[in-house]
Amino acid sequence: MTNDTARPNDVLRNEVDPRLLEVLVCPVTHTSLEYDRERGELISRAAKLAYPIRSGVPVMLPEEARALEG
Structure with a gap:
């Protein structure tokens, strides 16, 4: 039996x-x-960083950002 109900996350x-x-x-x-x-x-082309959004909240910390290639 499977549970088709989506979990909150x-x-x-x-x-x-x-x-x-x-x-x-x-x-x-x-x-x-x-x-x-x-x-x-959220992408910053100038800084070449991608800031994550977690549960609808932008995490605007450079140390949490992903470096963009190029």
Whole structure:
């Protein structure tokens, strides 16, 4: 018997309030960010960093960011 009911963690989406996206900037370069909905990240092209979004909350710490290639 399988349980088809989604666990709470499975339904958590990395959606961010659009109003918040308008005011957030990269903490390193102070430039605008791009929202990558599929990866659940905020991208800073200038710093070449991708900041994670966890449970709908952007984690704007450079040490938590993923380095972008290129």
